[in-house]
Amino acid sequence: MQFPQIRIPKKYIKIGAWILGVFALVLITLGAVAYGKREALLKKMMAKAIAKADKDYGLEIKIGSAGFSGLSAVRMQHISVVPKDRDTLATINDITVGVKLFPLIFGNVKLSEINLNEGKLNVVLKDSLTNLDFILKRKKKDSTSNSNKVALSDLASNLLNEVFYKIPDDMQLKNLMMQLNDNDTASLKFLTTSATIDGGELKSNITVNDTAATWHINGKLNPGRKRLNIMLYADGKKVELPYIERKLSTKISFDTVRTEMKEADFSGGDYKISGSWGIKNLLINQKRISSADIIVPDAKIDADMLIGDNFLCLDSTSTVYLKKASIHPFLKYTLSPNKIYEMKLKAEEQDAQAIFDSFPLGLFESLEGMQVQGKLRYNLDFYLDTAIPDSVKFNSTLTPTNFKIVKWGKTDLQKINSDFVYTPYEYGKPMRNITIGPSNPNFTRLDDISPNFKNALLTSEDPSFFRHHGFVEESIRKSIAVNFKEKRFKRGGSTISMQLVKNVFLSRQKTLARKAEEILIVWLIENNKLVSKQRMLEVYFNIIEMGQNVYGIGEASRHYFGKTPAELNIGEGIFLANIVPKPKAALYKFMSDGSLKGYLLPYFNFIGGTMARRGLTPADTSGYGFYNVRLREGLRQYLLPDSTVIDTAAVDADDDGMLPPAAMQDKSKSLFDRLFGGSSAKKDTAANNKAIIRPDTAKTKKQLRQERREQRRKEREQEKTKENGAS
Template sequence: MQLPKINIPKKYLKVGAWILGIIIVLSAISGTIAYSKREALLKSMVAKAIAKAERDYGLEVKIGEAGFSGLSTVHMTGISVVPKDRDTLTTISDLTIGVKLFPLLLGNVKLSQMMLEEGKIHLVFKDSLSNIDFILKRKKKDSTENKGKVELSEIASNLLNQILYKIPDDMEIKNLLLNVNDNDTAKLSFLTSSATINGGELQSTILVNGNEATWHVNGEVKPARKHFDVMIFADNKKVELPFLNNKLHAKLSFDTVRTVLKSADYSGNDFRMEGSWSVRNLLINHAKISANDIIVPDAKIDANVLIGANYVALDSSSTVFLKKAEIHPFLKYTLSPNKIYEVKLRAPEQDAQEVLNAFPQGLFESLEGLKVSGKVKYDLNFYLDSSQPDSVEFDSGLSPLDFKILKWGKIDLQKINKPFIYTPYEYGKPMRDIMIGPSNPNYTPLSEVSSNFKNAILTSEDPSFFSHKGFVQESIRKSFAVNFKEKRFVRGGSTISMQLVKNVFLSRNKTLARKAEEILIVWLIENNRLVTKNRMLEVYFNIIEMGQNVYGIGEATRHYFGKSPAELNIGEGIFLANIVPRPKIALYKFSGDGGLKGYMYNYFRYIGNIMARRGLTPPDTSGYGFYNVRLREGLRQYLLPDSATIDTNSFDNDEDPLPPVETQDESKTLFDRLFGGKKDTVARPSTNLDTIKTKKEIRQEKREERKREKELEKKRKEGN
């Protein structure tokens, strides 16, 4: 279509030309004036910035000389920054900064170039003080100021832009030293001898602690396109983080780490960032994670991060790769109106051996060399609304498809199907070897164990033992709810299967790796029916700790009551089930006359009523045998007087095969207790434990107790 011709009168064209000319002349005059006054303007701006730093942050900033070296380039020398009453933070000998003019007119400060020579940054931490405390300071805001609520997506977008804007198109850094001094216990230095950005290509050389190591951060940086691809590596060795070793007694090293930002922009109302992160030969070592080095040869995550108005999420389109295995994670954290935590993991059907090979080296030490066939898939769903913790959702399942074990690893998971030697440990030391088989006179077949004890311990420890496949998801779900409400670890979800595997097959190290190994071995045994439920329970009854150097139901019944396991009455069965979580304090539950202390009565009623409702014992209003539990006459001489008190918590130790749950050391962190062993799978009533006198009395009573235990052990051996 041909546009119609527009005729503009010449007089209007002349007027327009005059107006445009005037604007150009005025702009030129303004530019000339501004250019001639720019040094004064710069001086004024520097003075305001120095005053603001001192007023708002308590920083003493000094600049020797400052002036323009180009149209939009500022050159400064003799720069120093010293926080009030703190060590010097920064000194820079020579700094040149250039900004882009057009973005500056729109209110955005984007660097075009940066050149720095001879700079030092000192980070000093002394107890609770540091020379970067000023970062935490905030300006006092007018209480009457009314600002609209800022969305997380907007904050994320602005923050990323501010970071990218400060990356110059051209950069040259020479000799920038970063020193870190943490309470004089961890001293580190990083000297960037050279770092350049030229045409988007980043090259750098960093000397760590003098000449201990030479690092490089190289790659491609294009801030205008919101894209970077950066890799960190070291010359002829791994990149190590010495600060972790000095401060946290942890080792972390790797060959290379690569970080890629592919794109970052709005998708509807959400801010989306797409990128990847990968690592080669990652090594991790910490006493709480594993007793050995854990090595991840090759790992990568392709990540899609979504940030909405009130949430941050890792989208399910993300993929984690471990060698040839893959898993799709979904993580979401909602901040308001209630904090909500969501986790979903989906590993599609894939080769089982490839999945096994993908696990980090050192994570499953006992299974190294295991060969399998078939396929597996995994799904996990977790949802917790902080306003309704009791409604937490949890579901986890590893599903086998034609799965078979072709070759055992370091241990034979079927070894408990025949007689074997069990070695219990206390305080990291082996106690004695116990034959779990007929050649041991204290060994008790399951058929010869009283149903009173069998039903009591299943009721208190693992009611669904014969129906579950190693795990009770409802128990785990309730544990999440209880622990979240208590804000500490007070309840776990271990089953008898897990306790058995932990004690028979694994070390006594309380680590994340051991817990993960325990879970996998339980799954292998239960889902492949390597051991029958009856045999598992029989072995469990014969290895369970039930007193000081007392192991198994056979030793326990003779030790406490002078009878065989088949002769236990309902009260004795409930008592022995009760001491399983804390076997070393069993004798403190008795009064001097050999009867149980009164506080135990409620426990008997609680467990007895549950057993009665399930048809495992007749209803009883007199305490389900509480008054019929009588300690063997020969043991009563070792009881403390009824008036004595003792700190029963002092008998808990990290090496107990079956750790307690009635009390917790609140000084321990969640990580310290998370993988500590057996916890109740059903709720227990509270009990009134013995109280504490003085530390001196406790030490004396403990010495007397150890003496009595030695005498008791000597008599027990003589009796055998």
């Protein structure tokens, strides 16, 4: 293809040449003038910057000497930065900074070189104050003066540009100390003995805490294209963070961490950052996560992050790799007009054994060594708009294909199909061993338990037990909504299957790892039909806590009513179902004559009415046996006078339904704790599988004295209230 020739008259060429010549002459003239006055301009700019730092940030900046070194480099010596009324933040002995001239024409300050010799950055924490408080002060001032909000995408772009603009083409640092002093009780030191950037290659040597370790941050940098690929590792040992361990009781170590940024630019109005992050042999020990070390041999994420005007998002094109298994995450946080949380996880169908092998060591101890066949696919969908929490969406599906368990791990998940020994724990301590089988006289087969109790407990705790596969998504969804609105774990979403697995197969430690392991074991048992529903319910009824050191329906029916489980009437069945969430509050619900307190009548009508509508019991207009419930006489002597008001609804259980020692009654009263706190605890009966009935002994003199003191205190408070009302 031949392009047509364009003929430009010579006079226009001459005019253009003259214009370019004049423009070049003006630039040269201005450059010469600026070059001649650059020292004065530098001093003026420095004085202005120092004054602004003092006015806006309360920083006292001193510079011993400053001057140009070459055409575009500035050398400064003996610099100090001291926040007002705080410790010295930074000192620099000698630094030379060079800028690129061409970007400067367009207002962009890009560094061409940095040479630093001996410097110190010193962060000091004293109580709630630090010598970095000036940053927060400035942010607060800016937030009040700027009424127009900047889009997050523009903010991210500007921030990232500033970071990359400050990465020089050439750099040489020697003896730069970065130190943190935390209330004179803990410190952290990083001494960069050398760090260089040459031709985009970064190399460094960093001494940690004097002689504790030597770290290296090495890699490739390309600031112009917003690309980097760097790796952190230590000489001959793991990278450890002892300061975090001391401050947060969290131990973290790893062999290497690699970070790569591949792209950062606007895409369809959003700012997109693409890169990857990988870690080798990560070790985490945090008691809220797991009681044991969690080890991740190899993990990597290829991430695409999107930043919009009002949201942050990890896009679903991202992939997390754990050994040979992979999953696609989607995380989105919308800031306005309402805060919205979104999470989606998608694991495409893949080899089941590869998934089990990818579990971090120490995370699921009971499943370690398990061998499986087949394939698995997983999908999770979560959406919460904080303005309408009741509309929360939750859907979780683990789909098997030809899945089969070939070999158990550390725990046989079918052990409850035959007789076994159960050890209940209270407040982290084992109570006693209980044989779940005919050799225990209190063990009760499912067919020998009154339908009045079975139906009442299923109605109140898990109505769809025989229909669901271990989980009830609607219950979990409602729990999320309630807990979010209450800002605490008020409602749980556990099914009977989950409670059974928690008590029989897992430790009583309340950790995230244990909860995740509980969910996985429930899925394995329910979806592979390892245990029948009838056997699960039978075991559950025989291990459930139903009072202070009272476990199982066999012990509970004899303890409260002196009956066998088969003899329970409708009222007794509803009462025993009522105490399951808070078993240690059971005795507080009785009057001194052994009858139930009136506030329980609506509960009886509700549960009884629900059972009647489902055809589980005859309709009853007199409270479904409420007035026929009587505590056996041997326990009535432990009941308080009827004048004592106890709100058992205020007895809060924790996230597992276990009551803390201080929550056995209304928080404003301590009388019950004083009466039963220490003397009612039973001895460990590991050698005896029979039910232990609390002896019917009278109150001690100490308990009576405490009761009288408590009564006198209440009378004094009532008198003061009357006096204040009269005045």
